[in-house]
Amino acid sequence: MDIARCAEDGQIYLAVTFAALPSLDLERMRQQLSCPECGGPAFFRKASRSGRAACFGARPHHPGCNLAAQDTERVIEGEGTDLDVLNNPAERIVIDLGFGGRSQEIHSDHNEAYGQTGRAYRYTGGNHRPDARMHRRLSSLLRTLIEAPYFSESQQLLEIPNQPEIRVCDFFVPLLEVNSSLQSKIRGWWGLVSDAKNGSDNSLWLNSGRKGTFSICLPTDMCALVLDRFRLEDNEQIAGAYVLAIADLRISANGKMYCVIESPNHIAIRLT
Numbered sequence: 001m002d003i004a005r006c007a008e009d010g011q012i013y014l015a016v017t018f019a020a021l022p023s024l025d026l027e028r029m030r031q032q033l034s035c036p037e038c039g040g041p042a043f044f045r046k047a048s049r050s051g052r053a054a055c056f057g058a059r060p061h062h063p064g065c066n067l068a069a070q071d072t073e074r075v076i077e078g079e080g081t082d083l084d085v086l087n088n089p090a091e092r093i094v095i096d097l098g099f100g101g102r103s104q105e106i107h108s109d110h111n112e113a114y115g116q117t118g119r120a121y122r123y124t125g126g127n128h129r130p131d132a133r134m135h136r137r138l139s140s141l142l143r144t145l146i147e148a149p150y151f152s153e154s155q156q157l158l159e160i161p162n163q164p165e166i167r168v169c170d171f172f173v174p175l176l177e178v179n180s181s182l183q184s185k186i187r188g189w190w191g192l193v194s195d196a197k198n199g200s201d202n203s204l205w206l207n208s209g210r211k212g213t214f215s216i217c218l219p220t221d222m223c224a225l226v227l228d229r230f231r232l233e234d235n236e237q238i239a240g241a242y243v244l245a246i247a248d249l250r251i252s253a254n255g256k257m258y259c260v261i262e263s264p265n266h267i268a269i270r271l272t
């Protein structure tokens with residue numbers, strides 16, 4: 001869309017005007033944008049080297065917003081993006097974290113231990129249970145979350161390496177709904193990124209909004225691999241991109257909510 005409102009000053013900006021702001025102002029204000037009509041959170045993306053003009057987009061618009069038609073969303077296909085999860089609603093879904101075959105486990109620094117609540121999480125045999133498990137990569141699950149909103153409400157069970165099984169509806173958490181009650185929980189954090197910035201150590205931070213809101217951190221040594229895997233030329237392409245990351249929620253001393261991915265295989269990015 002051509003225009004967006006910035007909460008910092010309440011002004012409605014044209015994308016070209018916003019692009020001309022001093023960079024420090026722009027970096028701060030781009031995290032506080034919304035659609036002027038429906039109020040949905042928005043993002044700003046600078047002009048691309050390939051010639052695409054600076055633009056705003058919604059993350060997303062509320063239903064029925066008249067400005068939605070201006071967002072010419074162009075989802076760029078990634079690998080392994082089938083939607084058959086939806087056609088097999090009774091199946092269990094095994095999240096495949098091995099990019100290229102090797103299976104991986106997820107560990108929490110905060111020790112979300114098995115059986116903390118006294119429940120037996122693991123199937124140990126004995127009861128009859130249909131063995132109908134489908135393996136899906138993160139990129140495939142991200143596409144399903146985007147294209148089939150009802151999937152995130154599903155009661156289907158997810159199996160994640162080294163984690164208790166969990167229902168789909170309990171596992172995937174929209175970036176804008178992350179809250180401190182989920183501290184130390186491993187979840188699938190997903191949604192549209194407002195902007196991406198390098199930290200002082202060259203780690204990469206994918207933000208969901210203004211300072212203090214949830215961010216996903218890619219450690220320095222993983223950035224190049226992740227950018228390459230999703231064919232990202234620069235951080236700017238990540239503004240307004242969809243992301244799904246699996247990690248535990250951390251909260252800093254000053255209340256910042258974030259997660260740090262443990263492996264390049266624990267994140268999927270889908271450009272718009």
Ligand SMILES: [Zn+2]
Pocket residue numbers: 035036037038039040058060061062065066067068
């Ligand atoms: Zn809107």
